Amino acid sequence: MQRVCFLLKVRRDRIDEYRARHAEVWPEMLAALSRTGWHNYSLFLREDGLLVGYLETEDFERARAAMDETDVNARWQAEMAEFFEDLDEAAPDGAMRPLTEVFHLA
Amino acid sequence: MQRVCFLLKVRRDRIDEYRARHAEVWPEMLAALSRTGWHNYSLFLREDGLLVGYLETEDFERARAAMDETDVNARWQAEMAEFFEDLDEAAPDGAMRPLTEVFHLA
Numbered sequence: 001m002q003r004v005c006f007l008l009k010v011r012r013d014r015i016d017e018y019r020a021r022h023a024e025v026w027p028e029m030l031a032a033l034s035r036t037g038w039h040n041y042s043l044f045l046r047e048d049g050l051l052v053g054y055l056e057t058e059d060f061e062r063a064r065a066a067m068d069e070t071d072v073n074a075r076w077q078a079e080m081a082e083f084f085e086d087l088d089e090a091a092p093d094g095a096m097r098p099l100t101e102v103f104h105l106a
Numbered sequence: 107m108q109r110v111c112f113l114l115k116v117r118r119d120r121i122d123e124y125r126a127r128h129a130e131v132w133p134e135m136l137a138a139l140s141r142t143g144w145h146n147y148s149l150f151l152r153e154d155g156l157l158v159g160y161l162e163t164e165d166f167e168r169a170r171a172a173m174d175e176t177d178v179n180a181r182w183q184a185e186m187a188e189f190f191e192d193l194d195e196a197a198p199d200g201a202m203r204p205l206t207e208v209f210h211l212a
Binding site for chain 2: 003005007018019022023025030033034038039040041042043044045046050052054098099100101102103104105106
C-alpha cells in the first residue's frame with residue numbers, strides 16, 4: 001500500500017465555493033474513486049488556499065489512470081480546474097505530484 | 107478518530123540531514139508516539155523543504171499534550187528545532203497547527 005501526499009493551490013477568491021463543492025461530491029464520483037483504489041482519501045485546506053491531499057492506494061499511477069478512464073472524472077475535473085492556481089496540466093488530477101515520504105510510523 | 111494534517115518548513119540547507127535523521131528516529135521516540143496515540147503518522151517533504159505531516163489520533167490536543175510530558179520528546183524537539191524556518195513557537199511540535207479537513211472518503 002502506498003501513502004500518497006500531493007499539494008495544489010486553490011484560488012483565494014474561490015475557497016468558499018471549493019469547500020462547499022467538496023461537502024457534496026457526486027455519489028458517482030465517490031463510487032468511482034473507491035472502485036479505482038483511492039482509499040482513506042482526505043483533502044485539507046489552509047486559509048490561503050494551499051490544499052493537501054492524502055490517500056492510500058496499491059499503486060497511485062494505476063489508480064490515477066483508472067480514474068482517468070471514467071467519464072465522471074472527466075466531468076468533475078473539468079468543473080474543478082477553474083478553482084486552482086497555476087495548473088500546468090489541463091486538469092487538477094494531472095497536477096497531483098506526490099511528495100516524498102521521509103517518515104512513517106504505523 | 108481525527109485525521110490531522112499540518113505543515114512546517116524545513117530549512118533548505120538542512121533538508122538532507124532532516125531526511126537522514128528521520129530514517130533513524132530513536133526507538134524510544136517511536137514508542138512514545140505510539141503510546142500517546144500518534145497512529146499512521148507520516149511526514150512528506152517537498153523539494154523546497156515544505157513538510158506535510160499526517161496522522162490519525164483520538165484527540166490531537168491530548169496526543170500532543172501527552173507527548174509534551176515525555177522527556178524523550180523534549181530532547182527530540184530540541185534537536186529538531188534548528189532544522190525549521192520561521193518557528194514562532196519554541197519547539198516544532200508547538201507549531202503543528204492542523205489544517206481544515208474539507209473532504210474525506212473512507
